[in-house]
Every structure is written in C-alpha cells, then in structure tokens.
Amino acid sequence: MRTDGSNDAVGKEVLAVRPDGVAGQYMGFGAMLKRWRKAAGLIQPTAARALGISVRTYRNIERGATPRFTRAQCDSLAEVLGLDQEERHALLLHNVGTYLRAPAEGRQEVPSALRLLMDGQMPSPTYLSDRNWNILAYNQAMAELWPWVMEPRANLIRWALTTAEGRATYHDWHKHATVFARMLRFALTTHGDDTDLQELIEDVRKNPDVQHIWESDDDLVEHRDGHVFLATVPTLGWRTIEIVSHVAYPAVMPDCKFVVMTWVEAKAESDSKRDALGGVRNAWVHETHNTPQERDRAQERIAEAERRRAADVHTARLVVETADEAAAQAGQGAIPLPALSRHVASDCQLTLSPSRRNVVWAVEEAPGEWGVTQVSPATVIARVPRILSAEARAEMKMVIGIALPAPREAAASRVKQLLGELDEEQRLLCEIQEELAQNGAVSGLQGVSEQV
Template sequence: MAVKEPDPDGAAQASSEQGAGQLAGQFMGFGALLRRWRKTAGVTQALAAKSLGMGVRTYRKIERGATPPRFTQSQCDSLAALFALDRDERHALLLYNVGTSLTTSSAEGRPELRRALRLLIDQQMPSPTYLCDRYWNIISFNTAMAEWWPWVMEPGANLIRWALTDPEARAQYHDWHQHAAAYVKMLKFAEATNENDAELRQLIDDVKKNPDVRHIWETENELGETRDGHVFRMNVPALGWETVEVVSHVVYPASMPDCRFVVITWVEDDRADDEHDALGGARNAWAETSAAERVQAVPARDRTSEGRADAARQRHAHSLTARLILDTAEEAAALAGEDGIPLPVLSRLIGPDSRLTLSPSNHSVIWAIEEAPGEWAVTEVDASAVIARMPQAALISEARDEVKLLTRWALPAAPDAAIEHIQQLLPQLQQRILLLREVWRDLYEQDNLLPYV
C-alpha cells in the first residue's frame, strides 16, 4: 500500500501511517532518529532540508529510511543547532555521519565532572598522575606528580614546552633526543588532524624556536598520537636524582574526550638491562617501531608483585598529602601551621597566581596555585623539591634568605643530625664542583676558546 508523506509543515498524515504499511525507517534507524529530533524541535522538513543544503524530497527520503549520503561536519553542526540537540544527541549524529566524536569538553560548566576526575587522579597515588588538555596544558595532577615534577604546579604548565625546551627535561630524560622525537611526532599528528588550530600552531612555533627541536622537526617524518605504553628511564630530583624506569599510560576520559589522563607507573625488575626494559621488551622500542610491533615484542610472562610492592613503598616515602581545592590563598597558607613562613619572593618567581608557604614543623612547602577564580589547588611538597625546581633562585639576592630557609628545612630537624648530614654532603658537592671546573677547562682547550681562568 502506498504511503502518503506528511506535508512540509506537518499537516495531515496519510490514513495508513499507523498501519503495517508504514516504512520501517520511520520506526528505527537514523531516519527515525532524525524525524524524532525534528518533530521535538518543532521544525518543518523544508527548514531542515534548507539547513542541510538539500531538496525537501531528498530530506524526506532520509527520514523514511533511505540510505543517505553521509552528512558533513558542517551539515551536522547546522542540524544540531537547528534541532537544539544536547551533547549525547550531537555525539550520536557525528558518529553516524562523520565517524568521529566531539572535540569539545563536556566538563565545561560542569564542576562536578572536574571534581570527579580530581578524585580519580588523587586515587592513583603513589603513581604520578596528571590531566592535560588537547594542547598538553596541565589541568590537574596528584601529589606524586608534584613531588617528582614540580614544574606542573607553575602557572601555564605545559608538558610539550617543558619536555622540548626546558633544560631540566634534558637532565631528567635518558636519551633526550629520542624523547624529543616522540613529542615532535605527537605534534605532527595533532597538526595533521587540526591544521587550522591557532593555539596548536602557536605551540609548534614556540618549540621550533629551539634549534635542536627545529632540526628534529625537519628530519622526522613519522606521526604518533600518544606515548601510551612507552617504557623509559628518568632521573628524578625528588629521589636524589635516582634513575627510575617508568611506563606511561594514556586514557581519554569520557566526560572530557579531548583531554589526556596520564598515569606514570614505576616498574622495577632485576632482569632489566641496557638492552631490555623492565617489561622484557627491547630497550626504547617505542623510538624505533610502531605501536603494533611493540605489542608483539613484549613477551607474555608472569610477574611477581615483589618489585611493584617495593616500588610502591619507596614512592610512598616521597608522597605527603592528597591535593586540596580551597577558596583562597590565605586558606592554603594556613595549612602550613602556626609556624608557617610565607615565601613571597619565590612565589613571585613561580608566577602571579602562586603562593608558597614553608611549614618548618613538617619540613615541607604548601604550594598553592589558582587554577580557576576562587579555586586554589594545594599540594604539599618536600622543601628539597622546591630547591630542585628553582636552582637559579639562590643567585638572586632578594631570594637568598628564602632559599636558605628551604635549605635548612630540607635537612633533618635535630641540629646535630643536620650538621652530620651537611658534613656528608659537602665533600660530594665540592668534588662535583672540581669535576665541573675540569670539564669547563677541557671544553675551553678543546674548542680553542679564550684561556680558562
């Protein structure tokens, strides 16, 4: 039986519309979904067709279940605006037609989602964990992350800028050039999928000002989406520059699909050596092979929990408290206790939205940063972590007294124990100074520079 279509303005239906002759597309599939969205919005077929840039007859066929040409991204955006679709509906529209998900964060304007992610981040202790946006700007992190890498607490902290342009990163990554190449691959992947993104272009231009990074950019032709599953070595200042082997795990939260949730797992294994990592794969395999090849290279084998438990115990010794979110910087400073000592000069050196307060009783520093208006993220870190993060501060005359305070409270509390520790450190530091001077002299003589003084 022939079915009579409703007119564009939603006039009388065909008498058989409720009968068995109605097309299946009006009950199920994308056509039915499209029709329901349109009718809920009170929009005519003619107006819907116009927003898509097609004829009314073609649009009617789509609603009846005919297989349509896939809508483009711009057509989806136009239709979503016309029908006032919510986020889940827009997601479904895009997945059906474009085959991709939304690129904007659903956590915007929804603080409960951010709080939930903060809870998840804190629960990853003692593994360093952070959340960054699509441009690798640090959004949130846990105490372990702040302890290992204090730079995340600074205003405007950005993983890519730190890894590619900060001298600190070169000192911490083993084989920095391999890591730099991995990050360049990620930038190239982002550029290939978001070529007209102004913020991404600015980030790329900024890091390419570094000659080494520019050379890698010009010679590296591969793309890489993430560092998920990479096993690598780093020297961590908070652990006395001890070399640790870690694995990077990257996931995308459903509530913030444009962001990366990254957990850094410390792995230990007596079988790790220069040729094999702690998971049994080839050392730095991620720098040479594709992700699929890396998976095949790692043998399936049983692992005892002894190494992981020992690593967890060591990490726990370097973790203090979970991060807090407070309303004001004054509330954050009060956490240092009655003997708390403000560090205004060091706070200014970190950035305008930072507040550092020394807690002598805990030998720690309350590091607060305003992540959003009225939201101060607070992390308690060891005093030595601040010194390691700001080595040049001791050269600034107005900061000297504050650095001296931090140096004192990075030592044992008891004066005799502190003196003993200093006596142990001084010979080591003096020897390091002598070695640096020798290297300095060798470099001068090698390059025929000015005479060494």
C-alpha cells in the same frame, strides 16, 4: 538519545521499542534518524534540504543505507531537527567518529570527582591537560617529582622542547622531540585555527633542533598511550627511572588528557633486554643508564610517598580562594618564603611548615583560585636556582634545615655526607673545565658524537 523518555548515551545503534512497550531488536542509524525527524514534525524533503542531498538519497538512508555526513552536515541537520546534546553526540559519533565538543573558553573547571580520581592514583604521578597540553590539574606525586607543573601556564610540550630541564629529563631527547612534533601536527588537523595551539607551535619552533625536526618530518601521532620510556628526574637526585605512560580521555572533559605515569620495576637480569610491557627495552636508544641502584632509589621514593600519604591526610592537592588561605595550610608556626617564591614564579607563593616539615606551594591559577600542593623540601631545593639573593639564601637555609634529620647528630652526619658528594662533583667539574680548556674535549668522549 531519547528512546523511552530518558537520555541514554548511544553509539551507532539504539534499542527499538515495539508498540507494546517491549524492547525489541537493535535499529540502525536510519531508524534513529527517522525517529528524530518524526519527533521534530518534519517531512523527508526538509531533512534532505538541510543535508544538501536529494530526497531519494535521504529516503534510502532512512531505509538502511549507510551515510557518512560531514561535520557541517551534522550541524545543519541537528539544528533543523532540534536535537539535544546527547542526540548531537550520537549523530557525530556515527558519522564523524568523535564527540567534537566545542572547547571551553578560558581556564576549564576541573570537576571534584576527577580531582579525587587523580589523588587516588598516588603514588603514580598523574596530571590532566587540555587539548593543547596546558596543565589543568595534578596530584601530589606529580608536583613533587616535576614541580614545573605548579608554575603558571605550565605546558608539557613547551617544557619538554624549550627548557634545559625538559631536554635533560628525556633519554634520547631528539626521538621524544620528534614524537611531540608529530602530536602538534596531528592537533593542527583537528583544531588548527586555535590561537593557543598556534602560539605553542611558534614557541617550540624557535628551538633550532625542533625547527629542523618540523621541516624534515611530516608524520602524525595522536597520543602516547602505553609508551615506555626512561626519564632522569632532578628531584630524585638526577636518577633514572622507567615509566609507562597511560592516556585516557575523561567523559566529562573529552578534549582533555588524563595521564598516569606508572613507575615499573626492573625485569630479571635474564630478561634485561625486555621492558615492563615485554617489548624491546628502550628500542630507540642504544644504551640505558637504568642501573639497579637507580631503580632501587626510585622504588624507595615510591614507598616514601606512600608512607607520607598514609600518615598525612593533607597531602591531597587543594584549591582555595585566597593567598592567605593557601598559607594557612602550613599550620601553626608557618614561615612565609617570599624571596624563594619570586625565584620560582611571579604568581607563586611558598610557605614553610615546620610542624609538618614540608612546604606549601601555592599558585594563583585564576582570579579567586589558588592551587595548593604540599611538597617536600627537596622539591623546592631542586627547583630554585643556585644563585640567590641574601634574603633568599636565608630562606633556603630554613628549607634545607627542615629537610635534614631532626636529631642533631644525624643532621650533622647528613651534612657531612652531602658536602662530600658536592666536593666530588666540584672536583669532576673542575677537571672537565681544565680538559675543555686544554684539549677542547672531555677525556673518554672523543669520537662519541660520530658514533652516536
């Protein structure tokens, strides 16, 4: 809003300026509207016609009556008065309560300042999504813990509701699915004509469980700010961590969600029934699996990410123009991993960096724009399917080799430990397979489905 020749962000009121140039008392919307009209050189009947109201009603508004114009009325009035962008925002804020900026066409450009803020949240996983939950940007921690964000057209709700990994990640998935469905229904009330949103809803409703939720629940939820939940993370060896989700709306991209996930430490045993924010721990689940050992592992993972970030300035996510520039981030002796790249996604390029003992994960996000993230070998190992071609197997051996300790004896000891863990896992799976074949149920689980 211009009050003294400059643009200042305003809400429902602005400072009036007396003829002597001294700032005076606050003026309300009516006085602000009168100033706009006079600046445009219009009379009251013209403004009243733009709003579709009587001159008397309009005159009362300028005298102090409180209106609530619709968005259509705001658009019409802004056009007649020739309001600039800040003035249009002030008009909308007072009457509709939101900026209601038109969404950007195509992929949105993420400002460098916002990327800097995102990287500054390390080691907390952080991402930016548009109004339809399409992932626009993310930091190193997010990429390492949930590599799916690096895939083309990554979308939070589509991943959570339609993939096996998403379903395994959230404890009590049906409760989370209900909240996501409510968020989609809320989005329908704000931009239901968006074809991307319609496609997303159509995709998730192909899941019979989601379809049932959609038909049986009609509540609305705007966001999940401050939500505390348990997640089982594949890249942490399927350990369980407790997370607080923080949701903010950047002023430069008000349609988008800036989400930071804080890993919280365990409460004292005497207060084990309370979560990190003092509420009833995981109130929607009867039993948690957040054991002390799992929490210790999560804290170790945070410390590891912080040490890596302090030791290597290249951990921040980059955007380059070509695939060759992306591969060059792997440094001297870089080894392309084309077969593993194909297993991840068609627009993905993985490059092994022996000097840094990590992998450069690049995704073509748009023509001439490659998003580059340096991830640990464990991230690739957790993401790539276990059934591989001969070429992919050879590449995977190199990735696993980089993940092992450098000294030969330490590497051999680690391999022996991993083989023992995998052998035990295979024995358990074989036992379960045999029990399913003989009894149709896993021992100890009979009747659990009826109890839950």
